[in-house]
Amino acid sequence: MVSAVQGAPRDLRRRTTLADVALAAGVSQSTASRALSDSPLVNADTRRRVWEVAGRLRFRPNHLASSLRRGATLTIGLVVPDVGNAFFARALKAAQEALKVGGYHVLVIDSDRSPEGERAALDTMRAHRVDGLIVATSGGYEDVGVPVVFFDTVPEGNGVSAVAMDNAGGVGQLVEHLARVHGHERIGFIGSEGSVGRERLDGFGSALARAGLPARPERIRLVDLREAEVAARAAAHALLALPEPPTALVVGADTIAAGTLRALRDADRRVPADVALASFDELVMADLLDPPVTSLDRHDAELGRRSAELLLSALHDDPRAAPEVHRVAMALHPRRSCGCGA
Amino acid sequence: MVSAVQGAPRDLRRRTTLADVALAAGVSQSTASRALSDSPLVNADTRRRVWEVAGRLRFRPNHLASSLRRGATLTIGLVVPDVGNAFFARALKAAQEALKVGGYHVLVIDSDRSPEGERAALDTMRAHRVDGLIVATSGGYEDVGVPVVFFDTVPEGNGVSAVAMDNAGGVGQLVEHLARVHGHERIGFIGSEGSVGRERLDGFGSALARAGLPARPERIRLVDLREAEVAARAAAHALLALPEPPTALVVGADTIAAGTLRALRDADRRVPADVALASFDELVMADLLDPPVTSLDRHDAELGRRSAELLLSALHDDPRAAPEVHRVAMALHPRRSCGCGA
DNA sequence: CTGAAAGCGCTTACAG
DNA sequence: CTGAAAGCGCTTACAG
Numbered sequence: 001m002v003s004a005v006q007g008a009p010r011d012l013r014r015r016t017t018l019a020d021v022a023l024a025a026g027v028s029q030s031t032a033s034r035a036l037s038d039s040p041l042v043n044a045d046t047r048r049r050v051w052e053v054a055g056r057l058r059f060r061p062n063h064l065a066s067s068l069r070r071g072a073t074l075t076i077g078l079v080v081p082d083v084g085n086a087f088f089a090r091a092l093k094a095a096q097e098a099l100k101v102g103g104y105h106v107l108v109i110d111s112d113r114s115p116e117g118e119r120a121a122l123d124t125m126r127a128h129r130v131d132g133l134i135v136a137t138s139g140g141y142e143d144v145g146v147p148v149v150f151f152d153t154v155p156e157g158n159g160v161s162a163v164a165m166d167n168a169g170g171v172g173q174l175v176e177h178l179a180r181v182h183g184h185e186r187i188g189f190i191g192s193e194g195s196v197g198r199e200r201l202d203g204f205g206s207a208l209a210r211a212g213l214p215a216r217p218e219r220i221r222l223v224d225l226r227e228a229e230v231a232a233r234a235a236a237h238a239l240l241a242l243p244e245p246p247t248a249l250v251v252g253a254d255t256i257a258a259g260t261l262r263a264l265r266d267a268d269r270r271v272p273a274d275v276a277l278a279s280f281d282e283l284v285m286a287d288l289l290d291p292p293v294t295s296l297d298r299h300d301a302e303l304g305r306r307s308a309e310l311l312l313s314a315l316h317d318d319p320r321a322a323p324e325v326h327r328v329a330m331a332l333h334p335r336r337s338c339g340c341g342a
Numbered sequence: 343m344v345s346a347v348q349g350a351p352r353d354l355r356r357r358t359t360l361a362d363v364a365l366a367a368g369v370s371q372s373t374a375s376r377a378l379s380d381s382p383l384v385n386a387d388t389r390r391r392v393w394e395v396a397g398r399l400r401f402r403p404n405h406l407a408s409s410l411r412r413g414a415t416l417t418i419g420l421v422v423p424d425v426g427n428a429f430f431a432r433a434l435k436a437a438q439e440a441l442k443v444g445g446y447h448v449l450v451i452d453s454d455r456s457p458e459g460e461r462a463a464l465d466t467m468r469a470h471r472v473d474g475l476i477v478a479t480s481g482g483y484e485d486v487g488v489p490v491v492f493f494d495t496v497p498e499g500n501g502v503s504a505v506a507m508d509n510a511g512g513v514g515q516l517v518e519h520l521a522r523v524h525g526h527e528r529i530g531f532i533g534s535e536g537s538v539g540r541e542r543l544d545g546f547g548s549a550l551a552r553a554g555l556p557a558r559p560e561r562i563r564l565v566d567l568r569e570a571e572v573a574a575r576a577a578a579h580a581l582l583a584l585p586e587p588p589t590a591l592v593v594g595a596d597t598i599a600a601g602t603l604r605a606l607r608d609a610d611r612r613v614p615a616d617v618a619l620a621s622f623d624e625l626v627m628a629d630l631l632d633p634p635v636t637s638l639d640r641h642d643a644e645l646g647r648r649s650a651e652l653l654l655s656a657l658h659d660d661p662r663a664a665p666e667v668h669r670v671a672m673a674l675h676p677r678r679s680c681g682c683g684a
Numbered sequence: 685c686t687g688a689a690a691g692c693g694c695t696t697a698c699a700g
Numbered sequence: 701c702t703g704a705a706a707g708c709g710c711t712t713a714c715a716g
Contacts, residue, residue, distance in 0.1 A: 028703045063469040065693035068406045068708050089431030096452055108450055110438055127405040258627050285600050290632030370687045407709035410692050
């Protein structure tokens with residue numbers, strides 16, 4: 001049976017409360033509470049009886065009341081730049097699964113990739129008295145007074161726990177592959193703004209240097225991730241219009257790769273024959289694209305899961321445990337777009 | 343500045359409470375409360391003073407306490423089969439945005455596509471005293487006693503509000519296009535289990551009949567969405583191995599399309615020359631696939647947004663308003679995989 | 685316009 | 701092992 005939106009008047013069908021259970025079980029509210037929390041302080045028969053009555057009356061303890069009283073909500077706040085994005089959606093899913101094991105639930109708020117949005121999200125988290133936070137920051141982070149684990153980004157400062165990809169190392173692998181294996185010397189880069197983008201950009205610079213290639217500022221473009229596909233398309237067109245256009249492109253995100261592929265198609269450039277392409281993020285269904293796009297392996301779920309685990313250990317084990325920064329190593333997955341394969 | 347995971351001992355840095363604000367502002371707690379809720383019952387000067395003090399002390403009202411007292415949490419529960427899935431992730435994002443306007447926050451729980459997971463999710467929602475629910479059911483729904491809007495699925499029974507795609511009509515368009523425009527007579531179907539899958543399957547049957555084509559049970563396969571890509575690949579192989587294999591395939595989801603494309607590639611079938619393909623859901627970056635896949639347009643965000651709006655109106659306007667079922671009409675987006683285009 | 689007091693539904697010292 | 705009572709931090713009749 002399914003409830004109508006109209007439902008019954010709130011007042012009549014009062015929810016059953018602990019007092020109701022205690023009354024029906026013929027014990028005090030204290031005892032009922034202890035019985036239901038499986039306290040050893042309660043007689044086995046009493047416990048059984050209380051549980052039985054609670055079941056019969058369909059008692060669901062009011063989480064608000066118990067949280068208020070105990071000063072803990074068993075709720076974790078997750079702040080992400082964009083829940084609709086595949087990376088964050090999958091990380092969320094994995095974090096949620098890991099937190100469920102510890103009995104925690106998740107309040108997710110989307111910061112919309114803006115510092116103000118993030119501050120508003122953190123405000124709400126504070127009002128909801130979350131026990132801990134997992135934050136992929138867009139630059140608006142401020143202390144909420146509960147344990148935090150950052151993910152995706154690693155903010156500057158000490159005493160911070162974080163789980164992030166090895167951004168610089170990952171981009172390095174892409175550049176190295178294009179340079180060493182495929183002999184490219186004019187490599188362009190389309191990246192993103194923000195701290196993750198900056199790490200990837202830095203990685204690009206260092207990798208060029210290591211490969212003995214000149215750094216040419218005009219071959220670098222940064223886009224706003226809020227409009228990545230469109231902006232990347234424009235950026236790619238700009239790179240193709242250079243007097244000496246790049247023969248290979250490294251792009252800093254899957255959405256940027258999509259925009260870039262469209263630009264290459266607009267401009268009738270074959271990939272990889274005319275321009276090679278390698279993307280940091282693996283594209284969804286990368287193997288089915290035309291051409292399949294070379295990228296680093298994804299670690300969406302792993303990042304989510306590990307952040308959750310780190311937070312759980314901060315919450316449970318030793319609250320003063322040394323903060324840890326985990327960098328997830330990235331592995332290259334060559335496909336046709338860089339020039340590999342058939 | 344960024345907080346360490348260790349943080350300060352909970353006991354010392356007590357959060358500032360309404361009583362603190364009242365004390366510092368030299369008013370009673372009642373007046374402080376009224377001032378902060380912008381009640382007209384309070385003197386303008388008093389109000390200003392209280393606000394000023396609250397700001398200075400960085401007062402954040404405890405949402406648990408006010409929810410407990412007022413009997414409303416301003417929180418909406420969203421139950422989805424799989425938050426990591428693009429459709430649900432985007433619908434979630436849109437629902438969240440629409441609910442934010444009404445001052446509501448969202449507690450999301452993943453049911454993992456199982457009735458038990460859904461029941462557990464609903465139990466948690468009840469414990470958290472959400473004010474309303476948006477549910478994409480996996481078959482475990484039971485009344486929680488708050489207004490509900492279903493989305494994606496339309497449960498049987500009266501008095502239910504729901505927003506869903508026109509599943510039967512959508513599949514009908516795909517079949518009709520393959521039959522009428524491209525002349526296919528042997529059309530296979532790979533769909534999914536569950537109520538949405540059933541509607542799409544039914545739509546397939548009716549559309550075949552309308553097109554005057556025979557219904558051949560062996561040309562139909564249903565897969566479990568929890569392993570859609572793998573299962574669809576196997577199902578497609580099975581269809582290709584039939585004595586009279588289909589010359590065109592209609593698939594009931596984007597993930598099924600992905601598995602099917604891989605099977606066609608395994609079997610060296612060209613698309614659309616050997617086998618045409620049309621998918622219900624648009625694939626991510628559909629235009630960049632090899633080949634671009636014909637599908638219906640996506641309405642992820644629209645479904646999320648409209649569910650949220652329906653719930654808001656049930657919550658605010660008239661609690662006894664007649665339940666509404668919205669069916670979103672689907673539009674065909676022909677691409678190369680069905681035989682259209684260059 | 686303001687304040688003292690009750691109460692939302694729990695949990696947990698405290699006293700037996 | 702059990703119960704009476706206090707209290708978590710708010711909001712809101714009720715009385716002035």
